[in-house]
């Protein structure tokens with residue numbers, strides 16, 4: 001018997017044996033006839049399908065905004081799915097009222113998702129919510145054809161309304177309690193921790209191990225590429241195994257579960273210590289809704305030559321832990337890519353962990369990305385550098401460049417050249433020439449090969465200007481090396 005997927009949809013308990021690979025969006029609209037969640041692009045770009053997913057963690061339910069068009073139904077097991085219908089109260093909520101009062105309603109496709117995302121931001125931040133949070137929450141709602149400024153004004157009004165909530169380092173459940181008490185959220189939210197705790201974990205739910213045809217992690221690549229066929233396939237939903245998530249430190253190394261989402265990765269204090277500007281890099285990568293779903297493992301296995309986290313993690317000198325049945329092995333990430341979308345792993349092996357060295361006081365890390373738009377766009381060329389310098393000598397160096405080869409490229413020759421050298425302009429100039437010999441960009445929709453060569457050069461210079469502004473002042477670089 002197929003085990004049922006058991007979850008809560010707004011205030012209702014649901015048990016379903018529909019295909020686990022079915023999209024949450026299709027399930028809502030076609031099977032539940034709940035059409036408040038809209039279908040726009042069906043590729044994660046427009047935000048029309050925005051919903052909140054509540055996950056029980058340490059006794060409280062934490063909600064995240066995600067796109068229903070890239071999420072498998074099977075992953076809802078044990079979770080709380082909140083749609084725009086589930087946010088309605090007898091009177092308008094503060095978010096709905098702010099949108100009405102400021103004339104900020106967008107078209108019928110966009111508005112429901114926006115209401116959901118803004119409510120999610122208020123639940124997460126309470127009275128600490130600010131305009132930057134509002135913009136981040138709106139980042140996954142691409143079309144603004146009916147008025148961008150009015151939405152920001154609605155955000156201001158909503159921030160005022162949130163002043164009555166708690167703030168500071170308070171758990172989401174406290175915000176939720178106050179929002180319910182102040183009639184900003186329906187009361188059923190208060191029952192969810194107890195209700196979700198009553199659902200058996202997937203592994204004890206009568207599920208039997210089958211040979212999966214497809215592993216699904218966040219689904220943000222897979223559903224864009226193969227969305228139509230996944231409901232008919234045998235799938236393994238990796239997110240039902242939460243032990244593959246989270247960050248910990250061990251023996252001078254940072255170990256990251258492959259299912260860790262971009263957003264959780266950037267929010268982790270250990271990661272922030274190792275990659276000090278990680279939160280800033282997130283503005284360059286996808287939208288909040290996608291970052292809440294996209295996993296590091298998915299980015300690495302997808303093998304896109306311009307995968308942002310892939311390029312960053314290559315530069316961190318990462319190694320991967322691969323698992324098949326009870327067998328585990330460790331592989332340097334730079335050996336994982338053997339050709340365009342070709343990997344040094346079998347189809348039934350999964351990546352369980354990514355491990356990189358912790359950053360000491362002599363080590364610096366930088367990441368650069370160039371894309372047509374600054375935010376929410378794929379890269380033309382991207383690059384990461386991790387470098388350790390002691391008394392002016394390069395003790396360790398790890399440089400990666402994306403978008404200039406069929407694989408995410410670790411710059412072995414350039415690194416070998418830099419190792420043991422003095423940190424000075426002449427050395428950088430020679431390294432730039434070696435780097436040019438190491439890349440093989442092609443002309444495509446993201447730019448000509450010549451343009452990508454120039455970008456590679458500029459991004460490597462940018463690393464050194466940012467990390468060592470005394471030795472490599474930007475003005476001098478502009479006048480000299482950059483000519």
Ligand SMILES: Cc1cc2nc3c(=O)[nH]c(=O)nc-3n(C[C@H](O)[C@H](O)[C@H](O)COP(=O)(O)OP(=O)(O)OC[C@H]3O[C@@H](n4cnc5c(N)ncnc54)[C@H](O)[C@@H]3O)c2cc1C
Nearest residue numbers: 044217218219220221222286294295297298299308350351
């Ligand atoms: C709107 C939008 C914007 C995006 N913007 C960016 C961006 O700015 N930068 C960027 O780099 N990417 C971006 N992406 C692409 C995507 O979000 C990332 O590549 C993401 O990391 C994929 O992870 P996932 O967990 O969703 O993978 P999935 O789609 O679940 O899986 C991708 C592939 O990896 C396999 N897989 C996943 N996890 C594992 C594992 N642990 N072991 C073995 N195999 C596994 C799957 O079988 C599948 O073949 C964007 C996508 C969308 C839809």
Ligand code: FES
Nearest residue numbers: 040041042047069
């Ligand atoms: S339908 Fe556009 S993001 Fe889902």
Ligand code: FES
Nearest residue numbers: 106107110143145
């Ligand atoms: S398509 Fe909805 S506001 Fe533009």
